[in-house]
Amino acid sequence: MRQLRRAYRLMRARFGHQHWWPGDTPFEVCVGAILTQNTSWTNVERAIANLKAARVLDAKRMFALPEAELAQLIRPAGYFNIKARRLRSFLRMLVEEFDGSLAQLFDGKTATVRARLLAVNGIGPETADSLLLYAGGHRSFVVDAYTKRIFSRHHWCSADADYDEVKMLCESALDEKPVSERFDYWQDYHAQLVMVGKHYCRKREPRCEDCPLRPLLP
């Protein structure tokens, strides 16, 4: 799909390199990825600020925190009870199987690590791929609601395409760069799609006229 490669040039020319994911450490990236499930990033930032202030942005220390206390700290991120449980199920795996070390967790084949992440209650395909790509150093393309919306509006996929279908489409279409550039390319590609999704391809009031992808509309 040549269109997908053109799309990147257009988005990148408009927005510049995004240097994603926003987060100081791989662990912060993991926490942010779980907290941002169906939630705006501004709310997640408040929750992370609370975790920093409480000095629990660390696997073992966060896992030592009672679930109810964790829930109160992440309250601004919404769904705080269920997200506290999900964070803890991730942390239990990280602490009990990998001694709290992300380096150990991510040490292995992408498919193997991905399967392990997906087995954690509260980690679905998008979260797993975000962890792999932005915290784990693995090349695993992230598909989200914006990706599907943008792709289906351009007829690059069907409206009811499922997650793995779109993921495979991206991974095979965006494999042309030299190995040294591919990782950054996939990271930034997803970040660019979020920019388009937020500002030009929202559900309500899409602004296709000013969208950098307008030249590619069907």
Place this chain on the structure above:
DNA sequence: TGCCAGGCCGGGT
């Protein structure tokens, strides 16, 4: 004001 946000799970057909 109502709708939406960088999902995922569990229970029901």
Place this chain on the structure above:
DNA sequence: ACCCGGCATGGC
């Protein structure tokens, strides 16, 4: 294999 309700805060 789908379909759906629930989860919850903050911004526009």
